[in-house]
Amino acid sequence: MFQHIVDGTTQGAIYALIALGYTLVYGILGMINFAHGEVYMIGAYIGIISLAVFTATGMTLISLPLCVFVAFLAALFFCAAYGYTIEKTAYRPLRQAHILAPLISAIGMSTFLQNYVMLAHGKDKFDFPGIFRAAFINNTVQISGARVNYLEIFIIAASLVTMLCLHLMIRYTRIGKAMRATAQDKKMAGLVGININRVIPFTFIVGSALAAIAGVMVSMYVGATKFDDGYMAGMKAFTAAVLGGIGNITGTMLGGFILGLAESMGIWLISSDYKDAYSFILLLIVLIVRPRGLLGEQVSDRA
Amino acid sequence: MLERTKKSFLTALWILIITFPLMGLKTVFTGEQAEVGIRADAFYLAGVVFLCGMMWSMKGLIGRGIAFAVPPAKSCTGAIKTSVMKVPVWCWQVGILAMLCAFPFMGSEAELNKYFSFLIETLIYVSLALGLNIMVGMVGLLVLGYAAFFGIGAYTYAILSLNFHVPFWPSLFIGGAIAGVIGILLGIPSIRLRGDYLAIVTLGFGEIVRFVLKNEAAVTGGEQGLPNQHIPGAIAAPSLGFMVLDREIHYYYIAIVIMVLVVFVVHRLNNSRTGRAWIAIREDETAAMSMGINTFRMKILAFAISAFIAGFVGVFYAARMNFVNPEAFRFEYSVLILSMVILGGMGSVPGVILGAVILQVIPWLMRDMMPNLLREYFPSAANVAGTLTDFRLLIFGGIMVIMMIFRPQGIIGNARRKIELGVEEERD
Numbered sequence: 162m163f164q165h166i167v168d169g170t171t172q173g174a175i176y177a178l179i180a181l182g183y184t185l186v187y188g189i190l191g192m193i194n195f196a197h198g199e200v201y202m203i204g205a206y207i208g209i210i211s212l213a214v215f216t217a218t219g220m221t222l223i224s225l226p227l228c229v230f231v232a233f234l235a236a237l238f239f240c241a242a243y244g245y246t247i248e249k250t251a252y253r254p255l256r257q258a259h260i261l262a263p264l265i266s267a268i269g270m271s272t273f274l275q276n277y278v279m280l281a282h283g284k285d286k287f288d289f290p291g292i293f294r295a296a297f298i299n300n301t302v303q304i305s306g307a308r309v310n311y312l313e314i315f316i317i318a319a320s321l322v323t324m325l326c327l328h329l330m331i332r333y334t335r336i337g338k339a340m341r342a343t344a345q346d347k348k349m350a351g352l353v354g355i356n357i358n359r360v361i362p363f364t365f366i367v368g369s370a371l372a373a374i375a376g377v378m379v380s381m382y383v384g385a386t387k388f389d390d391g392y393m394a395g396m397k398a399f400t401a402a403v404l405g406g407i408g409n410i411t412g413t414m415l416g417g418f419i420l421g422l423a424e425s426m427g428i429w430l431i432s433s434d435y436k437d438a439y440s441f442i443l444l445l446i447v448l449i450v451r452p453r454g455l456l457g458e459q460v461s462d463r464a
Numbered sequence: 465m466l467e468r469t470k471k472s473f474l475t476a477l478w479i480l481i482i483t484f485p486l487m488g489l490k491t492v493f494t495g496e497q498a499e500v501g502i503r504a505d506a507f508y509l510a511g512v513v514f515l516c517g518m519m520w521s522m523k524g525l526i527g528r529g530i531a532f533a534v535p536p537a538k539s540c541t542g543a544i545k546t547s548v549m550k551v552p553v554w555c556w557q558v559g560i561l562a563m564l565c566a567f568p569f570m571g572s573e574a575e576l577n578k579y580f581s582f583l584i585e586t587l588i589y590v591s592l593a594l595g596l597n598i599m600v601g602m603v604g605l606l607v608l609g610y611a612a613f614f615g616i617g618a619y620t621y622a623i624l625s626l627n628f629h630v631p632f633w634p635s636l637f638i639g640g641a642i643a644g645v646i647g648i649l650l651g652i653p654s655i656r657l658r659g660d661y662l663a664i665v666t667l668g669f670g671e672i673v674r675f676v677l678k679n680e681a682a683v684t685g686g687e688q689g690l691p692n693q694h695i696p697g698a699i700a701a702p703s704l705g706f707m708v709l710d711r712e713i714h715y716y717y718i719a720i721v722i723m724v725l726v727v728f729v730v731h732r733l734n735n736s737r738t739g740r741a742w743i744a745i746r747e748d749e750t751a752a753m754s755m756g757i758n759t760f761r762m763k764i765l766a767f768a769i770s771a772f773i774a775g776f777v778g779v780f781y782a783a784r785m786n787f788v789n790p791e792a793f794r795f796e797y798s799v800l801i802l803s804m805v806i807l808g809g810m811g812s813v814p815g816v817i818l819g820a821v822i823l824q825v826i827p828w829l830m831r832d833m834m835p836n837l838l839r840e841y842f843p844s845a846a847n848v849a850g851t852l853t854d855f856r857l858l859i860f861g862g863i864m865v866i867m868m869i870f871r872p873q874g875i876i877g878n879a880r881r882k883i884e885l886g887v888e889e890e891r892d
Contacts, residue, residue: 193660206486213491216498235485242482251865258872261606265806268799269864276858281487281505290493396667396795403664438675441668448665449653 163307165429166422171313171382173421174320177414178375179398180405181327182368188344188408189364190252191260195267198395199274200243200369204236204376205287205386206278211235212290221292229293229381236373243274244369248362271391279388286385294381316378323374324414327367331410340364344408393437400444406457415455419443465521472517480510564720568713580712582832584784586824587719588777591726593804593820594813595773598730600802601811602739603766604746606663609670610801613643613771615793617778619677622690622788625699632702636779643775644768651767655760670798677790689789699786715784722780726773731813733769742766743811807867809874818875826863830856 179201186194211232215221221228251270255263297312331337342350343360351357379394380386397420405416420440427439447455480488488506492499567583568576592614599605617639624630624638654665677684684690691698701710702718709718733739741762744752753759782788800823808819835849842848867875 187660193663203486210485210489210491213493213498214489214500216493216496217491217500239482239485242478246478246482251869254869255872258868259810261600261806261810262868262872265803266865266868268803269861269868271861272857273861273865276855276861278486280854280858288493290498292496396671400664400668403661407660434679435675438672441671444668445653445665445672448657448661452657452661454661 162429163305165425167304167307167309167313169422169425170418171316171421172424173401173418174317175375175379175382175394175417176398176401176420177417178320178323178371178378179394180402180413180417181324181410182372183399183402184405184407184410184413185340185364185368187402188410189340189347189361190256190263192252192263193267193399194252194365194368195264195395196247196251196270196274197368197372198391198393198398199271199278200240200247200391201372201376201379201394201398202386202388202391203243203274203278204240204369204373205380205390206282206376207239207373208232208236208377208380209287209289209386212293216290216292225293225296233374233377236377237370240369240373240376241366244365244372245362247274248365253358253361275388275391282388284388286387287380288385289380289383291384294384297381312382316382319374319378323371327371328410330367336360336363397437397440400440403454404444404447406454409454409456412454412456419455468521469518472514472521475517476510476514479513480506483509561720561724565717568716573711573713577712578832580716582824582828584712584715584719586821587716587723588781589801589804589824590817590820591719591723591777592774592801593808593816594726594730595770595777596801597805597811597813597816598733598742598766598770598773600805601816602734602742602746603763605763605766606660606666607770608663608667608795608802609673609798610666610770610774611793611795611797612670612673613647613774614778614781614797615673615677615788615790616643616646617775618782618788618792619684619690619778620775621779621782622699623683625782626691629700632700632779632783636776639779640772640776643778644772647767647771648764651764655763655767667795667798670793670795674790674793674795677793685789687790689787689791691787697786699782699788701783701786715780718780719784722777726777727813727817729769729773734813738762738765746811803864807864807874809876812874812876815874815876822875823860827856827860830859 179197182197182200183194186192186197209232212228215228215231247270251266252263255266294312297315298310301308301310302314303309331340339350339355339360340363342353342355343357347357350360375394376386379390398417401416401420402413403416404420405412405414407413420443423443424436424439428436431439451457483506486506487509488503490501490503564583567579570576592610596607596610599607599610620639620642621630621632621635624635625632630638650666650669654662654669657665678687680686685692697710701708702714703709709715741752741757744755744757745759745762749759781792785792801820804820804823805816806819807823808817809815830852835853838849838852
């Protein structure tokens with residue numbers, strides 16, 4: 162029982178991190194960023210590549226955790242760059258267009274990025290170097306009869322810290338205030354002197370950085386990544402965002418954890434055949450009862 | 465000029481930086497050791513980006529040159545456009561239909577066989593895109609799980625034919641009806657959701673259908689699909705009593721008939737009371753409701769008809785492939801069909817048809833047509849042909865982005881919308 166809760170929370174933390182990227186963009190632009198799952202996958206690749214570079218240059222001899230930390234930073238930096246570039250090329254020209262136009266552009270971008278990684282690194286699994294995992298995986302603690310390894314603790318803790326940082330940033334900093342204003346009303350925010358063309362790319366950068374962290378953590382947890390990993394993870398994360406109320410940051414975090422827990426409970430109680438379906442069934446039930454998600458506001462139909 | 469060179473250079477440098485880890489490095493892990501090598505790919509890419517940037521900055525010059533050489537270039541395209549518009553619509557319809565019907569007589573069957581599968585697939589996609597267009601284009605409901613209805617139709621026929629030996633023709637309607645009923649059942653709870661919430665619910669529905677097909681192996685054959693062993697003709701081919709229609713050419717004509725039927729139905733709906741009610745809902749639901757339109761019933765009707773078309777086409781697909789498995793109804797296909805609708809121009813029948821044809825032709829050209837031509841006429845360029853095949857989805861994704869940037873309203877925008885609203889309404 163407790164084992165399943167731990168698994169579910171770990172998975173949920175990761176869903177929540179990716180889902181935040183969807184929710185941030187949705188809150189501001191009102192569009193589904195279909196390419197977000199691909200950014201997450203690219204984050205995983207870049208994490209592994211940077212660890213390879215560290216191994217080859219002998220930096221592992223200094224300190225393993227430091228290498229992992231720098232790999233996280235590298236993934237974060239590059240994914241932020243990807244997020245910025247995607248916004249600039251695929252979405253900015255379409256900001257005035259019909260609401261579905263950026264959706265198609267995002268789908269195109271997602272196909273493009275997936276194939277770009279596939280062409281660069283092949284169709285096979287891309288393994289996470291074992292030496293970096295061993296220290297995390299092999300150390301476990303016993304909590305109420307469940308074996309929890311350090312990696313799970315690390316993932317849960319790191320995501321909570323990241324989410325706290327995000328929350329503080331949105332709540333208390335200048336740019337966070339600008340983001341909230343832009344989400345409420347783009348035109349009005351522009352009129353009071355907020356540069357929307359800085360706020361929107363910044364949102365993409367933040368969302369992509371969160372996805373990068375999630376990507377490296379998952380590849381560490383699972384032990385490998387693959388060029389089409391972004392698809393399922395992206396879809397689940399998007400489900401989590403909608404479940405909690407898309408556009409609402411607290412709701413999205415909650416949705417991620419609920420989804421992760423529901424999935425592992427479903428596997429435990431029912432069967433693992435329908436592993437990927439539980440989240441969607443839960444979503445259908447929640448949306449029928451609360452059409453705007455758990456914490457979504459009940460706004461009028463036409464905003 | 466210097467300014468532009470600098471800009472292209474900076475863009476290329478940026479591309480080099482962000483692609484460097486993925487394309488510029490080659491990493492191999494052997495146990496605890498790793499080897500890292502440099503690859504030239506990222507540098508090539510940056511070079512290409514630089515050249516493209518330079519060409520883009522020259523386009524002003526080149527354009528002026530062309531304008532100088534051929535002064536009335538613009539009015540010329542305008543003239544072509546108006547003369548195209550002058551041809552009555554029925555001429556286009558009859559002409560295209562005649563060409564499609566005449567195609568099999570242009571060569572021997574063995575020669576043309578390689579084109580049939582492509583053409584049949586295109587016709588199937590055109591029908592599906594038109595079906596989805598009812599929900600997305602006419603009523604404005606974003607539906608992301610359309611392939612599920614298609615799959616329900618296909619599986620219905622596979623099960624009916626394998627277990628109960630139901631013939632093809634009634635199955636067309638049974639499959640359509642079952643998909644339609646499931647569409648209604650999905651529609652009733654989810655219809656009051658708006659926009660993206662509906663999108664995600666239908667996406668979830670599509671995935672659930674696929675998981676059911678995958679896991680309920682007793683009925684659906686699980687991941688292997690139906691029939692479990694490949695037996696030619698296990699799923700009965702359509703028959704006319706005196707002959708069995710199981711050759712590609714037969715399926716080709718059936719596909720044409722199905723497409724014409726769908727076009728006819730959609731076209732009639734478009735100009736009917738129902739169609740106008742749908743468009744009213746799309747433009748402003750509250751206003752439509754206050755004008756006395758039963759929006760709930762109209763939306764459910766759209767769900768039902770749209771799902772029926774998908775199921776109908778699905779039955780044909782199962783008969784032709786003689787095999788169904790869950791992988792054929794993945795989310796990707798829903799997305800592909802949706803892209804056809806939006807790319808072509810939502811709500812416009814010719815637009816949607818064109819969108820479907822374009823999104824079918826591009827991958828086909830890159831996968832089959834161009835590599836084969838290259839191999840035939842330039843044997844030395846055989847590896848270029850292989851590269852083209854590998855890159856086809858990459859190029860496909862890129863083209864989708866570029867097309868959207870240049871024509872966000874779709875290739876053929878909705879004519880009625882333009883007339884009625886005068887200008888594109890502003891959204892933000």
